[in-house]
Amino acid sequence: MKAAVFHKPGFPLTIEEIGISKPGPREVLVRTVAVGMCHSDLHIVDGMLPYPGPLVLGHEAAGVVEAVGSDVRTVKPGDHVVTCLSVYCGHCPHCLTGHMALCESPETQRGRDEAPRLTYVQKPMMQFVNLSSYAEQMLVHEHALVAIRKDMPLDRAALIGCAVTTGAGAVINTAKVRPGETVAVIGCGGIGLSAINGAALAGAGRIIAIDMVPAKLELARQFGATDVIDAREGDVVQQVLEMTRGGVQYSFECIGLKQTAEQAFAMLARGGSATLVGVIKPGVKLELDPYAMLGERRIQGSRMGSNRFPVDIPVLVDFYLQGRLKLDQMISQRIRLEQINEGFDQLRRGELARSVIVFDQ
Known part of the structure; x- marks a missing residue:
């Protein structure tokens, strides 16, 4: 599949082909429809937060489920979904006390003895915050996404996966x-x-x-x-x-x-x-x-707005469709994946609220 690959700080991302595995028992394969460009990704591109390359960044996304693993019960092929980087296990002390955004369980990721979700030139590639959304597809744990109503535009739904959950959640959930x-x-x-x-x-x-x-x-x-x-x-x-x-x-x-x-x-x-x-x-x-x-x-x-995203994200979708959540005004421009470096330049200058990458469907 096609993806924007980060190699090292100070260098532009390159559009390349990378490999993606098939869904494991608790995993979901998603066709990416839209992904927002966030400062957290820019911090890595500019070297403020150290991450080794090659790496596919991106974490504010929405898409359509293409395939699910044998044990997945929360979504099915054809569902429209929003992803969230704060994937949760569901049974650790953080999850059981309602602090799902703080979950650190490694079981939502593939083990070292398992085939990697992503590969680059036939070698294992680390997945960024359980998502790696600057790509045509995402392979994620079922607790890294939630199904939403299909009348919600996916380019606006993508923003709920990070910016809205983080900002509105900090106000409503954290404070x-x-x-x-x-x-x-x-x-x-x-x-x-x-x-x-x-x-x-x-x-x-x-x-x-x-x-x-x-x-x-x-x-x-x-x-x-x-x-x-x-x-x-x-x-x-x-x-x-x-x-x-x-x-x-x-x-x-x-x-x-x-x-x-x-x-x-x-x-x-x-x-x-x-x-x-x-x-x-x-x-x-x-x-x-x-x-x-x-x-x-x-x-x-506040981490990701202290979210409980399987509950919070559908509510935020309802708020948008009721006219109470402002998303149309937040999108400054829609661009293609090939324009990602231009999007980062504009993000550095602080000129725009949000650029959204939209994939061909």
Whole structure:
């Protein structure tokens, strides 16, 4: 099958033929229809997160089931599905206590004594976060996807697999924002816009969007922001403190930078909670005022929006079809797999909310 192959940081991905195995007992073969381009992939392409090549990246996808293994019970050929990188086993302590996004069980992957799911020049190829979506097909564990209703457009459904689940989930599942509460979101890319949309769905009383790109701030208003702050104009923290008369109850850092993570904590009111959603470079240390902790301010992380994706994703699909979840506005452009390097260039410049790769059907 055709795939975009990453070889090493600083070099463009190449479109090549790679091999894919047949489904094992608990595995599903999916024909990829659409895949979103996410900053997490860009971090690897640019060397911020070290991964060895050759590798097929991509993790925000939707497609159609082509074949299933003998023990698969959750989907069948012809089903439309959304994938999710936080594959779960279903019976470890994390899964049994409702924290499926934290599952680390190796049983959802093939063992060392088994044939690999993917091969490159007849040699085993590591699968990226259980998916490797920048390819015409995906071979995944059945707990790495969920079936959705067939009237949902798959190019928009793909975004739910990462950006929406991560952003909206951080608000609804991780932070548990309640109606009437105040929220600030730093960064209005795909995940930040989803956090804003999630805050609106949760009934937040005031939603402050923060970014340096005016077009993204305008887009944030469409997603539910009640106020916007241009980060180029003055002290962001001071502006939030003044606007809210003491700080927000919840802040969400959706970029992955030391400075903005520290700002997210500094703009909290007493009892407030800062949630770090963006991926910060490994080894970076944050500097926080410990005295502020005495006001019961908290800082926490969120992995994939603390999702329970077999439940969450169908609900988000319903929200989109009801007009409550904004996905059309998030897609800045649709491109072909052969244009993937151009898509990464635009992602680096921060010009777009989301590019979506659409495969020929």
